[in-house]
Amino acid sequence: PRLYSRRNISMLNVSKETEVYREGNYYYIYVAGQGLKIKSGIYTHNYDVLSDLQELTLMLPERILMNGNITEQADGTKIVEITVPKADVVELFDFHIDETVMAISNDAKIQEVSPTDATVLITVSEDGYLLSYSTQFDMKLTLGIKNETGARDPMEVKVKMDSIVNYTHPSVPVTVTPMEGYEDFPYIEY
Numbered sequence: 048p049r050l051y052s053r054r055n056i057s058m059l060n061v062s063k064e065t066e067v068y069r070e071g072n073y074y075y076i077y078v079a080g081q082g083l084k085i086k087s088g089i090y091t092h093n094y095d096v097l098s099d100l101q102e103l104t105l106m107l108p109e110r111i112l113m114n115g116n117i118t119e120q121a122d123g124t125k126i127v128e129i130t131v132p133k134a135d136v137v138e139l140f141d142f143h144i145d146e147t148v149m150a151i152s153n154d155a156k157i158q159e160v161s162p163t164d165a166t167v168l169i170t171v172s173e174d175g176y177l178l179s180y181s182t183q184f185d186m187k188l189t190l191g192i193k194n195e196t197g198a199r200d201p202m203e204v205k206v207k208m209d210s211i212v213n214y215t216h217p218s219v220p221v222t223v224t225p226m227e228g229y230e231d232f233p234y235i236e237y
Contacts, residue, residue: 049223068225075229082232111135123173128166136162136184140208144186155190156199162186165208176217182210 050069055062066077072087115129131139137160144160165184172178186206191199 049225051223051225066226068223068229070225075225075232077226077229077232082226082229084229084232084234086234086236124178125171125173127169127171129169131165131167131184133162133164133184136165136186140165140182140184144188155192155202157188158191158201159189160186161188172217174218176214178214178217180212182208184208 050067052067054065054067056065063079068075069087074085074087076083076085111129111131115127118126118128120126137144140162144157163185165182168179168181168183169177170179186208188204188206190202190204192202194200
């Protein structure tokens with residue numbers, strides 16, 4: 048399958064949009080005016096939106112799902128609200144944390160992550176199709192940022208994470224169109 052996603056990360060009143068296209072074994076990523084191509088593998092799980100959502104919706108620990116609340120709306124849709132304890136946030140939402148660190152600096156290394164509890168809202172149509180999936184939590188990151196000498200200076204960042212994925216026309220065939228010029232993106236090997 049092919050995948051195209053566009054993500055927008057807003058931080059400190061600055062927005063950074065990232066486009067990601069997957070075809071075969073490669074991801075084509077366009078961010079900050081530059082494109083790159085990387086091979087699918089251990090470092091690319093962060094860009095696979097479908098995989099991330101499947102993992103979160105199918106693999107949430109049963110103990111977390113037991114505290115979920117389901118509300119049926121007048122139009123037949125159901126909203127599932129799940130609270131994820133802060134002890135589980137880092138493990139379950141590591142891709143959000145990685146994206147945030149990359150948005151701050153490519154050379155940043157995580158030294159400490161302190162999240163709050165997370166709220167997950169899942170909206171399902173009356174026909175059983177996923178309509179939206181959102182995750183909300185706050186976190187404090189302590190990062191090591193390289194200085195001129197190569198040593199890492201600590202930097203504390205407070206982040207309000209609000210991730211919303213909306214599905215339009217579920218069950219309807221779609222055409223996936225990659226960003227222009229993706230075939231010419233330079234290959235980066237990790």
